[in-house]
Amino acid sequence: MRLIAKLIGLGLLGLALLVSSGTTQEKKEGKGKTVSMPAGFKDLGLTAEQVVSVRKIISEYKVKIDDLKKQIKDLETKEKQDYFKVLTDDQRKKYLESKGVDTKSADTKKDAKKDGDKK
16 A cells, blocks of 8 residues: 555656646746846936837847858858869769778668669
């Protein structure tokens, strides 16, 4: 009888921990959306209206900056693809081997795909 009571108690304790950890994670997400003020602005005695305005400006520029960062990343990826197109297969293989990439397994996959295409 005591064993059953202990198991039920442990089960309830585990359930309580799961529920409480889920609640704290939701709170963290909410805090992540709050825009923090730039360094030194908290000491300036800004009015509530000024704080709202500054946070709105920060949010607007963050969206624009994030979009530009994505565009830069996409352009860098395309650039690499374009200059790899200039290389011959042997040059690509030599480059990848110098970077420690196993080209033998890649060649095996290519050959298997070509064989599959022929059938």
